Amino acid sequence: MSLIQHAQAPYRLGLTGGIGSGKSTVAKRLQQRGATLIDADQISRSLTAAGGAALPAIATAFGPDLIDAQGALDRGRMRELVFADPEARQRLERILHPLIAEQTQHLQQQALSQGGKLVVHDIPLLVESGRWRPELDGVLVVDCRESTQIERVMARNGLSQAAVQSILAAQAKRAQRLAAADWVLYNDEGVTIESLNASTDQIATWFGL
Incomplete structure (x- = not known):
């Protein structure tokens, strides 16, 4: 809490996660709560x-x-x-x-x-690029198992398992993202959209949103 309370305003939060992790859902929820969303891909x-x-x-x-x-x-x-x-x-x-x-x-x-109190930088390749961390006050990682990523992306995008695995191979490993995280939202088996939103809302509350 002290990190949040004493950071400059707005707080610059890096948001990342592998493909299929649910990162975009978290980004939209934080935006709905009043955060400014800056989407690097967009x-x-x-x-x-x-x-x-x-x-x-x-x-x-x-x-x-x-x-x-x-x-x-x-x-x-x-x-x-x-x-x-x-x-x-x-x-x-x-x-x-x-x-x-x-x-x-x-x-x-x-x-x-x-x-604004919170600026969320939605950066899919935050860890891979190596250039963003000095420009952020903290990093939030949306995390799940690689097998879950593969299942979700195959179902969502109609891609083959091999195609999804080639995308994952170009992204940071799960352990690398977790090592870069200040906070982690776990979004895997047993986590509903309602519980993910509730956890995201808790984070928004920390920042006064």
């Missing part, structure tokens, strides 16, 4: 949509073939490329990360000017 998508600020640099770095007929990033081709080539992933991150950071800072300042 910012990235806006930067790479048609007319997005990142597109000229992406076309220069990767070639015009990575831009689709609508003038947006061809996400499927880029996903294949960065999964197969770590150097390509690093090149893409060098383009996107400064732009994401700039937009994030702008949204944080908005929250500060509006008297």
